Amino acid sequence: MKKKVILTVMLAGLYVLNGCTNLSENVLDEASASGLSDRQAADGIIAPVYARLPDIFLHTNYFALQEISTDEAILPYRGGTDWGDNGIYLAMHQHTHTSTDPNLRNTWNLILQGVSRSITAINTLPTLNDPVSKTYLAEARGMRAYYSLLTLDLFGLVFVKDDLGENSTILRGEQAVEYIKNELLAVEPNLETAVGPGRLTKGAVWGLLARLYLNAAVYRDRYAAQFTFKPEDMDKVVEYTDKIINSGQYQLSRDYFSIFNSDNNTNKELIFAVDQRADLNGHNRMAYFSLSGDQFPLPAYPNANGTDGPGITPDYYRTWVNAYAPNDPSVDPRFYKQNLSIYTNPADSCVAEANFNINRGILRGQQYGLIRRNGVFLKCADGKYKVAKLFHDTRNRPTQAVDFTEQIDFTVAGSNYNTGYRVEKYEFSKKSVSGRNFGEADIIILRLADVYMMRAEAKLRKSGDAASALADVNLVRAARTATTPPPALTSMSLDLLYRERGFEFYWEMLRRTDMVRFGKYEDKWTEKTNSDRMKRIFPIPQTAIDGASNLPGYLKQNDSY
Structure with a gap:
């Protein structure tokens, strides 16, 4: 989806530059000055709404928070010379991170910039007459809800704002869950069903609703000794996963690793992803991050290697x-x-x-x-x-x-x-000159295997329906027929499902959220002994706290930080 961005978005002051919550922007609409059509203007307005996703999903941002904080990934101080970074990756893994962690700050800033750009689009698109504006408006509002889901999951709060000239209202807990749910429900009727995995669709919203309901027990009572998964929430998970499965629009990939190939933009298992084709963004570093510095994957490029990361x-x-x-x-x-x-x-x-x-x-x-x-x-x-x-x-x-x-x-x-x-x-x-550029594989946010796994989990949590859960999990396992698929499982429980999610989704930035929901995040693993429940969410970056200091009591730091 190539688009010429026709808006110059000015992010105002510390509130946005430092990642805080005054999301006001000065929008300079160039449509009238350049003679662009309303359709061209609409294309330019929606483009910035998605433009921050590749940066959010950079290997040192969202990946670090969701994987290096867990039992899946560890990044030591390599050889005493590489990846030291003032100990931030050691601290992230050991749950001793602080509010000055630059990866936390960067992730916060980028997500809130996505919120800000969504609000800009929400306020600007209704002024255009092209029919596509209705769809784009739904996408912008839905993306604001998605970015809000990220801030709720990572930092425990949501910022609500419609008028560009107002300060945001901060929601937590049940209010935050209800806000995101209502926003996704409101936009679903006006979204398209098939515009590619790089844009928000009906299927993507159904999947995000299922994910929201599945984690709602965590979001309502973040530090609970044991989460209470409401039967009605689990029914909603089943309802929305059924919608995706019954749509017939998506299918499980026969070849597991093709899901992560450079041409995965056309893979029918993907429901929602970060569009990374080389002629668009194409700069993810997921493939290079873990490889050795002496592994050279491309004969054409002798400077393209790994980095001895996690x-x-x-x-x-x-x-x-x-x-x-x-x-x-x-x-x-x-x-x-x-x-x-x-x-x-x-x-x-x-x-x-x-x-x-x-x-x-x-x-x-x-x-x-x-x-x-x-x-x-x-x-x-x-x-x-x-x-x-x-x-x-x-x-x-x-x-x-x-x-x-x-x-x-x-x-x-x-x-x-x-x-x-x-x-x-x-x-x-194959186009990466250095390993640090032209990563064309779309970064997956939601795929069909997760839909089946969410449905299985909801049935287990509501009624202990192990037979239905087992059928869903085995269906995913049996689908990988390009090679001999793994043997079918003969029983199913929450512990087995947690293990299976670890096999299916490793390195896909779901692990921290899964560990919290399954009650595993306080466990011990390599180099990590911290069992503090307060670490289930991250600290609000200190720059954001400082930026809001002129509004006493407005932005409160999360407990234990």
């Missing part, structure tokens, strides 16, 4: 081992996809460029790949690319193998460049 914790890895023992976890096609053979002799260590693709999923042990010397890749006599065991040459440790170990922690040994199994779930873009 690995998975042994605790999370062991959930796979325990589920499939005595078999290796790779019997589950979601765990690993072998694209690159392990080369053991010179006769089969030469690979044509067109045939070179790195492995996907959870990467363990010795890694093989392209060998770079003096900035170029080695080639065989026949012109093909040399593939061999990888060593940490870029780290000036040429004798240390890129041999990923299960153990990873914050000790000196556990923070080495080879520690921790790595995740290559999203495809490394």
